Amino acid sequence: MKKKSGKFINVILILILILGLGLIAYPTFSDWWNSFHQTRAIAGYAEKVANMDHKDFDRMWEEAQAYNERLLEKSNRYALSEEEVAEYNSILDVTGTGIMGYIDIPKIDISLPIYHGVDQAVLQIAIGHIEGTSFPIGGIGSHAVVSGHRGLPAAKLFTDLDRLEKGDKFIIQVLDRTLTYEVDQIRIVLPEELQDLEIDPEKDYMTLVTCTPYGINSHRLLVRGHRVENDIPNAINVTADALQFKPYYVAPIVAAPILLILLITMLIMTSSRFRERRERSRKGAYDALETIIEEEEDDELIKERKRNKDTKKN
Numbered sequence: 001m002k003k004k005s006g007k008f009i010n011v012i013l014i015l016i017l018i019l020g021l022g023l024i025a026y027p028t029f030s031d032w033w034n035s036f037h038q039t040r041a042i043a044g045y046a047e048k049v050a051n052m053d054h055k056d057f058d059r060m061w062e063e064a065q066a067y068n069e070r071l072l073e074k075s076n077r078y079a080l081s082e083e084e085v086a087e088y089n090s091i092l093d094v095t096g097t098g099i100m101g102y103i104d105i106p107k108i109d110i111s112l113p114i115y116h117g118v119d120q121a122v123l124q125i126a127i128g129h130i131e132g133t134s135f136p137i138g139g140i141g142s143h144a145v146v147s148g149h150r151g152l153p154a155a156k157l158f159t160d161l162d163r164l165e166k167g168d169k170f171i172i173q174v175l176d177r178t179l180t181y182e183v184d185q186i187r188i189v190l191p192e193e194l195q196d197l198e199i200d201p202e203k204d205y206m207t208l209v210t211c212t213p214y215g216i217n218s219h220r221l222l223v224r225g226h227r228v229e230n231d232i233p234n235a236i237n238v239t240a241d242a243l244q245f246k247p248y249y250v251a252p253i254v255a256a257p258i259l260l261i262l263l264i265t266m267l268i269m270t271s272s273r274f275r276e277r278r279e280r281s282r283k284g285a286y287d288a289l290e291t292i293i294e295e296e297e298d299d300e301l302i303k304e305r306k307r308n309k310d311t312k313k314n
Helices: 002-050 054-073 082-090 238-242 247-313
Strands: 099-105 110-116 127-129 142-147 169-174 177-189 204-212 219-228
Touching: 002 099, 002 110, 169 204, 169 219, 177 204
Parallel strands: 110 127, 142 204
Antiparallel strands: 099 110, 099 169, 127 142, 169 177, 177 219, 204 219
């Protein structure tokens, strides 16, 4: 009964250990997993763009420009009809998955795909472009706005956006064009305060939006940038980005808990076997001792009988 109880306790301890290690490793592993798939999505986008001809580039760019021009004339830009939503989703959808480009923010070391819309399905894994704002293709009279979560346990996304300062730069890649923006305004507003997202007919703006304060999310952090010259010429430099998160970089993170679990399991099993062997050895020793005692008792009994016979003869 004690043996069964000990084994049951060992199993419970192993399960608790596995659960604890899983909880510790989950944020790191899930962030890597999401980052890996984000860079794969960007690489897929880049490959598709690389295989497009100039006519397709020009057509898609002109469609986005025409949309932005019409948007500038609308009084209520955030109220879109079903037809307008369908048109919006079709523009700049190179891969058919909703990716319209990607954003690089060197200061906080992120490279993230930008999808159409801000549905939760998008915001859990990437950055969403807010409908009713300009497409991120630049140009005077445009103001693109993209939004991302912060503080998700499974993905970094815009978690470190509050580290940006005036003068920092972020880069947008759409089709074969590279657009660079320099941060010139950082504001914290209530969710319903949209004045800072309005289009200025004389400016080329882009704003990054996330929730704040961290963990409370009652307000919105707006990081706005104005268009500046590119530090590098137009280029689709995604291949290197897609190699940021190679599987063997994260292998130690995944392998360490597994090896630790295996080691502890082996130690417990070895300890259990050792105890069993020790019990068997102890039992064997007891049995051997009992045999010796019995043999000695038999010898004494034989000698006693012999003495009794000798006494009778005399």
